Amino acid sequence: MKEVRFFYVPDAQHREELPQDEAVHALRVLRLQPGDEMFLMDGEGCFCKAAVTVASSKHCLYRIVETLPQERAWRGRIHLGIAPTKDIGRMEWMAEKATEVGFDEITFLNCKFSERRNIRTDRMERIVVSAMKQSRKGWKPQVNPLCSFSDFVAAPLGGRKFICHCYEEIERKDFFTEIGRSTGDDDITVLIGPEGDFSTDEVRLALKHGYESVTLGSSRLRTETAGLSAVMMSQLARRSERALLSCRASADGEPSA
Structure with a gap:
């Protein structure tokens, strides 16, 4: 063939x-x-x-x-805001795999405890395009330049907004449970901090701007693992009815449309 x-x-x-x-x-x-x-x-x-x-x-x-x-395989937009790691190769790996899974937009955050405060968006664009072609995605994720945390959380984004963190003194809900309760085509914005996590002041600032405090589970995850996990959870919760029917048909041995 x-x-x-x-x-x-x-x-x-x-x-x-x-x-x-x-x-x-x-x-x-x-x-x-x-x-x-x-x-x-x-x-x-x-x-x-x-x-x-x-x-x-x-x-x-x-x-x-x-x-x-093409028909979108998920409902709403999935936007990941993430602090880039010191080893940029780990962030490039995450962007590649997240594109293969499927999401809409990525913004790199400059946080208080960030290990890297610059990023080459042109190189990240090439990685995303390559992953889009390899995985046969109809939509190319938008790659945004580095943005200060405070500017990002103050931006008027629609849909539901979440900040993932590890502070036990700040009440958190389970991210996957929360997005599973959503109905309709609400957009999802989810923030992932650097290896040292967001500062408590940053978390509280996000909460003031309408973000929901969440956890990705009981395990401590590296930044790139947390970012990919958040995208995968969002994908699972937002799969379109057509994508679900296609998966069921494949499981039954029928060719997908």
Whole structure:
């Protein structure tokens, strides 16, 4: 069976040429030729079946054969706010795996106990795009630059907002239980602190701005593990009815739609 080739092309339906980095991969690595089939992902919920029309040394032009709108596998938006770790490789791993699981947006937080106060969003973008293509996601997660904790919690975000922390003196509820009680398509914003946790002042500031105090469980988790766990829990609680039906059909041995 011939391998299906996916490429990330923003606004794919209104273009006719692959972006430079994608063209390099198509021409030099995959050696695509005119007439070869490929699939384009616009990151906005649509795949396009396309055929190569021109394959030169630097340019790969295409013609769209069919548009394939995708259906979201989860309800509402999942937004993760997280303090980047000192070892940036751990944060890159988390962003990659969270994209494969499925979420909508990530914002990096500059907190009182943060170990890292700068981040290359361009590199994080490339990791997210690669994971999006590998996992065949219809939507590309939005990657935001580093933001101060106080500015982030003061922002007027909709839906339900949670801050995860380990302070026993501040009442906490179970995160998964709380999001499981939600109905409808409410957005979810969940905050994960640095290895030293948020400060108590930061937690209280978030509570003043409408955040709910929660825990991810009894285990002490590393920052990247906590971030991925929060995304996975949100995914489980927000899976669409279509995604659930697809999973049930697969379990029964039926092909999914």
